[in-house]
Every structure is written in C-alpha cells, then in structure tokens.
Amino acid sequence: MxxxxxxxxxxxxxxxxxxxxxxxxxxxxxxxxxxxxxxxxxxxxxxxxxxxxxxxxxxxxxxxxxxxxxxxxxxxxxxxxxxxxxxxxxxxxxxxTLEALAAEAANAFPGRAVLAALDAGREELHAALFDEALILTYGPGVATLSQATRMAVDAKAVLTGTAAPLIAAAAGPDFDTGPAVATAxxxxxxxxxxxxGPGAKPKPLYLRGTDAKPQAGFILPRRSHESGKPGSGEDHAPKGKKS
Missing domain, CATH: 3.30.420.40 (ATPase, nucleotide binding domain)
Known part of the structure; x- marks a missing residue:
C-alpha cells in the first residue's frame, strides 16, 4: 500500500x-x-x-x-x-498529534508509559496517556498542569509534547522526556x-470549548409579542452593562 x-x-x-x-x-x-x-x-x-x-x-x-x-x-x-x-x-x-508524539517517545524509551501533552494556553493542557503497549488509557482531553503531573507520576511516564517541560518541572527532575514539540x-x-487501516472519516480534534460563553447575569426571560409576559417571542437583551 x-x-x-x-x-x-x-x-x-x-x-x-x-x-x-x-x-x-x-x-x-x-x-x-x-x-x-x-x-x-x-x-x-x-x-x-x-x-x-x-x-x-x-x-x-x-x-x-x-x-x-x-x-x-x-x-x-x-x-x-x-x-x-x-x-x-x-x-x-x-x-x-498526541498518538504520533507518543509513538516517537516510545521508540526512544521502549517499554514505558507515555504522557503526550501540548500547552494550549490559558492554563490548559491537551493530553493523552498511553500504557507500555501504547494503548490509550486517558484522553485525548483537557487537563490542568496538576492533573497531568499526577498522571505522569502515577504512571511513571515518559513526557513528550510542548507541555513536557512544564510537567517535568512540576513532577521532579527524574522524569525522562521526549521531543518537546507540537507535532511529530x-x-x-x-x-x-x-x-x-481504513476507518471512520477523519475530522479535526478540537478539545478547547468555544470562547463565546453566555453571561448568566445578563440573561433576561423571553417575552411574548402579545402579552409582554415571559414565555415566548423575541429575546430582549440589555443594551449595556450597568455601572
């Protein structure tokens, strides 16, 4: 092929x-x-x-x-x-990208669990944990630095990806690291x-949620066209934020 x-x-x-x-x-x-x-x-x-x-x-x-x-x-x-x-x-x-990074780390450190993690900013890591046979045991998912560090310590994992230096600094000096890069x-x-081999059609893996989140304090009830009472019709949002 x-x-x-x-x-x-x-x-x-x-x-x-x-x-x-x-x-x-x-x-x-x-x-x-x-x-x-x-x-x-x-x-x-x-x-x-x-x-x-x-x-x-x-x-x-x-x-x-x-x-x-x-x-x-x-x-x-x-x-x-x-x-x-x-x-x-x-x-x-x-x-x-995480399984590709993990595969490269496993080649350098055979027979070891691997934690592949990318620094996504905003104190978020995109991480996946693989066991000694490169079987996925966690993720891909969003993790905090403390969560990723705990996973690395528990699994005695090799670290790879752009977040590897962050996790290694938090976990201690004894951790092995693969390439601290964003892609393999x-x-x-x-x-x-x-x-x-062939499987489901590929689609982008987006782990971060949308940046636009509703502000609950500024949500007003829907109002009816006919009665003006809460229930249905157009949304009436405030034009500005009160000081």
Whole structure:
C-alpha cells in the first residue's frame, strides 16, 4: 500500500509518500511555515509525490494529522485529505498529534508509559496517556498542569509534547522526556495510519470549548409579542452593562 501523509496541525506544512509493504519512505516535502498552510499545501503534496516518483493515481490511502493543534491548520489538512480521498476513491485515515508524539517517545524509551501533552494556553493542557503497549488509557482531553503531573507520576511516564517541560518541572527532575514539540515527524503519521487501516472519516480534534460563553447575569426571560409576559417571542437583551 502506498500512502500519502499530510500534516498541518502545527507550524509545519508537511507531506510524505510511504510504501507500507516495503516499510520505507519514498519522498517528502516539509516547510516550516507557522501560518499559510492553505496557500502551500497542494504544492507541498505535489513535491512529495514527485520526490517519491508517484502520481495521485498510484496512491492507496491518504493519512492526515487531526490534532489537537492549530484550528485553521487542522481544517486545511483534514479537508484536503478528505477531498483527495473522495476524488481518488481511496480511504482517508486520521492520526492524532498526541498518538504520533507518543509513538516517537516510545521508540526512544521502549517499554514505558507515555504522557503526550501540548500547552494550549490559558492554563490548559491537551493530553493523552498511553500504557507500555501504547494503548490509550486517558484522553485525548483537557487537563490542568496538576492533573497531568499526577498522571505522569502515577504512571511513571515518559513526557513528550510542548507541555513536557512544564510537567517535568512540576513532577521532579527524574522524569525522562521526549521531543518537546507540537507535532511529530511526517513519516510517523504515515506509519501509524498504515497500521490502523481504513476507518471512520477523519475530522479535526478540537478539545478547547468555544470562547463565546453566555453571561448568566445578563440573561433576561423571553417575552411574548402579545402579552409582554415571559414565555415566548423575541429575546430582549440589555443594551449595556450597568455601572
């Protein structure tokens, strides 16, 4: 099976072609963009295909990083993967950034539990805990630093991801850490997707809730058009906040 993997979850805009039967990478293209994935992704894909000596019609599957990660980058990557899969009539396979990071940490520290965690800001971590066999035992979910530290201590886990230094500082100096990065190497996504095989259509993994939350103190009852009493009709919100 020849598989195209793409990753736009973080700063990288990356693609590679992977031959799952031979277990080798055929070609890749990686740009460190930060932003602008939508403008560059197709060119990156075509460069990876050219380097691999293969065209779109030679692909058997498309893999994509589904997050957690950049809101815009995830939409770009997942929509592109699903579009290519639909056009080529091949499966699209999603891989989370946390399982890819955990797989790389497990290669460096075999036989150990792994806590993969990303610093999401606002005192939130996006985390997933994997046991010694890389079986998911927690998450992916939102955790506080104290919660993540407790998980790491209880599991004696290797730490990886952008939040690894934070957790290591809180847990103590004896913890091993893998790469403190936001995403894994593109070949890791390809290998994990090939091992998974076809499944549900990939969709972005967004762990943070919406920023717009209702302010309960400013919610007024709905009023009827006819009676002016609470119950139905249009919402009447206050025009301003009282001082």
């Amino acid at each position: 020849k598989l195209l993997a793409i990753d736009c979850a973080a700063n990288l805009c990356a693609a590679c072609v992977h031959d799952a039967d031979a277990g080798i990478e055929l070609g890749r293209q990686v740009l460190d963009l930060g932003k602008g994935h939508a403008e560059h992704l197709m060119a990156v894909i075509e460069a990876a295909l050219k380097a691999g000596g293969i065209g779109y019609q030679g692909l058997d599957a498309v893999a994509v990083s589904i997050g957690p990660g950049s809101f815009t980058g995830l939409r770009v990557g997942v929509s592109t993967a699903r579009g290519l899969a639909l056009a080529l009539k091949i499966p699209a396979i999603g891989v989370t 190497d593109i070949a890791t996504y390809a290998r994990l997707a090939a091992a998974k």
